[in-house]
Amino acid sequence: MSLNIIIVPIDGLGISLPYTLNYNKLNNNKPYISDDICGKLDNELNNYDGVFEFCENYTGIFENFAKLSFTGQFNHDSCTIVKFWLYDRLFNLPFRDKKVNNDISEIILKLKENFNVPENVKICDLFNFPHLKEDFDKMKSVYDYATNYSTVETYLNDKSFICNQNLSNYINANYEIYINTKNSCNSDNIKNKKYCKVFDYIKGAHINENYPLSCKVKGLETIIDTEGHIVISMEKESSAISEQKDSIPFSNIIMAVIFPLLGIFFFSFILYKFTTFKSWLKSHLLKKKIIQNYEDEEYMQEHLSESYRTDGHHIYYHPS
Template structure:
């Protein structure tokens, strides 16, 4: 049987989990006497006072509660599943509780006559943990059905392996339990009575099976995917070189042409008359410019002489 997975594993927020979180936050601040007496009555169990405070907080706000999912107005059933689940998880001498028939009478004593929970029998679920876990799993799945359906029909949502397993496991669980309770030789009448109660309003016979197709990438185990990436991309040193490769290409594209030009000029100057021609050409050009400069200076001096001579 698949226990309710965390939101991180399924990739979505499940209404059933959110509903139980709502109840976990209800605390009564006026129940110290009642809860201290319950602690004495259940002295073999741990965390009794904390459970009692929350349970009393829930009862005091019973008619104000509202929930998410397929059955937002089914306060009685949600509270019952919360209560039974918390009672089964009360540690007794370091061990988990598997049977709560000796606890239920003590819990009944902390419900007051004026508590407004008329029409809600909080104590008609199976007292055996194995039977209760099955019923809770099916009820939670029915609560979450509409939300899951909405997500997987959204083209932007990518179904993951955990959600696919959650759907398939709960579908198989429902089919198996329905078959057990349809047999004439029912081993547990009480269990099947609760199943029938849930099946009629909450888990319909014609409920279409949800299809959640996992993408090929997500079928990898996380460790396998880790090794696969290393096989494809190599060790960190190589990855680092890959990331720096584009910048290196830019540098080489600039340096190689410059080196080619220098090498070409070196060959011309070393093994051809180009060096002598260039030298004589530059020398000739320098001499011409020198004479042009001298002529310009001489012309300037002559003009200055004539001008100055006229003014004397």
């Protein structure tokens, strides 16, 4: 039975997952002195990028192994956490033009040749995981799902099982991988596969298979409900108005414009014909015209007087 592993991005889940915190901690481990041995390994694996940086973290873990502390359901099992981190880093060392490696046997051989593993780390048996990426991805997906299960469950309980789309996708995809891998490993023809040992690592983990994790994706309506009902009612009203406008035929629009104009014209005609409005209007217009003529005449008189005074100042006497 072939399983297709879908790697779900963990960005924007809205929650810090234990395995991410654990791997970040290991990525920040660096020794006091590592230039010589890491420079040598970098030269021997010159077809790969990022070897020196990986080597610094690798030697840093050896130095600080006894001090390491982790989170999640398997925080007591430092060996398994380090092994999953180690293989994940090796499979993701860029090889020439490839972004990932499908087989890390060559790299593991060089690590064994160049490093003396400390006694307190030897018990971990670091290199007994599958060397093929497809098999390792199945193991890691199941292990990470079990590691993060309790944290995600607690988070959903606190949030009334409301989540964003990314977290919903992550939960659904990893649950499917977990169930498919378990069913596959329980079949007679595949149960001896190396990646099936992952179920030995996660024994005792809290995973409720009868009631898998699920959540309601936080959408527009959920956001509105948390901010107030006024917004949602306004949106619904606006939507209804928009739909109503779209459904109004053109003939109705014409009628709505013409009828008020006809009403205004008819009302004005009644006032003019059968009331004293006609006499008042004539009287008002005549009075306005008289006032306007008077103002114009007064303005002309003032202008002429001003012109006369101005001309008087320009009269000069010229003796003969």
